[in-house]
Every structure is written in structure tokens, then in C-alpha cells.
Amino acid sequence: MRAVRIHQFGGPEVLQVDEIPIPTPGPGQVLVRLRAIGVNFIDTYHRTGLYRISLPFIPGQEGAGEVVAVGPGVTEFREGDRVAYAGVSGSYAEYNVVPADRLVKLPPAIDFPQAAAVLLQGITAQYLSVSTYPLxxxxxxxxxxxxxxxxxxxxxxxxxxxxxxxxxxxxxxxxxxxxxxxxxxxxxxxxxxxxxxxxxxxxxxxxxxxxxxxxxxxxxxxxxxxxxxxxxxxxxxxxxxxxxxxxxxxxxxxxxxxxxPSMWHYLLTREELLWRAGEVLHLVATGQLKVFIDSTFPLEQAAEAHRRLASRQTVGKILLIP
Incomplete structure (x- = not known):
């Protein structure tokens, strides 16, 4: 599969497309074929080394796509399910292995770009306004x-x-x-x-x-x-x-x-994830929450996506499409 990997910390130019094997899901894991990938500021923190990760690594924390395989012990998901996730590394790729307890199913009314554009940042907006400081x-x-x-x-x-x-x-x-x-x-x-x-x-x-x-x-x-x-x-x-x-x-x-605050501390249990994600996805599916997609880039242009993000000219979300 094609995957964007970082072999050294630095500017957008360090985002390199490699050909690597498709991973196999282990116990409690699900293999997702990604159809849309969210680009977030935290990805730039990982790229520059502000938040340190062992090299080399595949950046990206958010994606949406279809389940293509499940590992032992997974009963909540099956092949063909439309799913999305946030807060799981390794998303700048055609496939990603995701812990089943970090996945959420998508309502029929939400397509993959919408899901990848809203889940991480929608959960962030939800916990900020509902829990960090309940407005x-x-x-x-x-x-x-x-x-x-x-x-x-x-x-x-x-x-x-x-x-x-x-x-x-x-x-x-x-x-x-x-x-x-x-x-x-x-x-x-x-x-x-x-x-x-x-x-x-x-x-x-x-x-x-x-x-x-x-x-x-x-x-x-x-x-x-x-x-x-x-x-x-x-x-x-x-x-x-x-x-x-x-x-x-x-x-x-x-x-x-x-x-x-950090999103991970507001998603300490699966119940909390399903509550926050469910609320966000319901609002989008029913037209009560408008999602802005600023621009989309093919996987090979991840560096351009990062430059676009850094330009401060964006309105809404930047996506990668494998």
C-alpha cells in the first residue's frame, strides 16, 4: 500500500510516500481501507518533532473508510461497515489498523469526506463547550x-x-x-x-x-x-x-x-467516545451542524496539504484522499 512516512523531523518536504505492506489486524483490531483522511495541526507538531514520535512513522490521527478485515475477538464490526475514527496514528495511508474500541459507525447520511472532516475537530468542539467550560x-x-x-x-x-x-x-x-x-x-x-x-x-x-x-x-x-x-x-x-x-x-x-486540555483525556472510556462522537455525527446528519471542507489533496501531495494548513488562509478542513 501507499503510505506517507516521516523519516526525519522537519518541514513539509519530509513527508515521503513509501510503498509498504498492508498491515494485518491483531486481537481487538480492525483493518480499515481509508477513503478520506483528516489533516490536523497536531500532524504538523508530530512532523516537526514538537511532539516526539519514534522514527520512521506514518502521521495522521483521523480517517474514514470501510472495514475490510477484523482481528480475533472483534464482534462489534464486520467487513463492509462504514466507519471513522479520531486519535489513532498512522492515517496518511491507504489502510490503517485501528483498535475496535476507537472506531465509530457512520450514519447513512454522512459520507466519508464529511466524517473525516468533522470527527476529531467536532469532538474537540464538543468537549470544549460541553465539558472543559460548560457554556x-x-x-x-x-x-x-x-x-x-x-x-x-x-x-x-x-x-x-x-x-x-x-x-x-x-x-x-x-x-x-x-x-x-x-x-x-x-x-x-x-x-x-x-x-x-x-x-x-x-x-x-x-x-x-x-x-x-x-x-x-x-x-x-x-x-x-x-x-x-x-x-x-x-x-x-x-x-x-x-x-x-x-x-x-x-x-x-x-x-x-x-x-x-487534550482530546484523549476527554475520551477515557468507549462510552464517552460514543457519546461525544454520536452527538457530533447526529448534528451533522440532521443538518444542524455545518461542516466546511476547505480543500482536498491526493495522498502524494501531503506536503502541499501541510503548506495549505500553515498558510492560515483556510476555512474549515483539509483532507487527503488516498
Missing amino acids: KPGETCLIHAAAGGVGTLLVQMAKRRGARVIATVSSPAKAEVVRDLGADAVILYTEQDFEAEVKRLTDGRGVDVVYDSVGKDTFEKSLNCLRPRGYMVLFGQSSGPVPPIDPQILNQKGSLFLTR
């Missing part, structure tokens, strides 16, 4: 990178929970997309000081929670946007890691809360 009606949140893969979904989920959404984006075109999704206010951070705008929009009070996937470039000002005892939810670092912080700063700025 309540009338509360105000600030969502950075609101036109990105997580951002477009998080805006919609926050509005479903009755929150007021202040969103930041980089261009007027992205601002229009986010407004159409229901954002109450949109800040062009390339032209406006988002901290000053948030304070103006909240009459100086600040927001209840900041959802920040940008990291280094936004972190300090994001803290300044919070009300006393507000929540800083740092769930990514697309601009680079945040420098070490003295906890006393959280006290000085209003007894703030700071958390750095």
Missing part, C-alpha cells in the same frame, strides 16, 4: 481562529448552547463565513486590537471563557480579555508554544483559571 445561556465566549476546522464547529456549538460568541479571524471573507454561522461579533485581528475590541464589546467586563488554539501570539492578550475568575482554555499552539507562566499572574489578572 451556559447568556455567557460570552471569545473564540480565536474561528474560521478554522475547530473554530467553525465551536462557533456553532457555542450558539446552540445559548452563548454570545465573539470571534477573531484574519480576513473579511472569513468574517463573513463566521457571521453566517451565528457569531455575534467578529474581530479582524489583522486590523484591530482584539483585546481592546473585546473590552469594548463587553463594556469592560471581559468574557467568561477564551477558547484559544493559536498560543504564543494571542495568549497574553487573551488573559486580559477575561472577567474575574474567567477560564482560559488553551487547546492548541498554531503560532508556537506559550512561554512558561508564573501562576501569580493568574491571581493578578482576576483569580483566573487556566487549562490545557
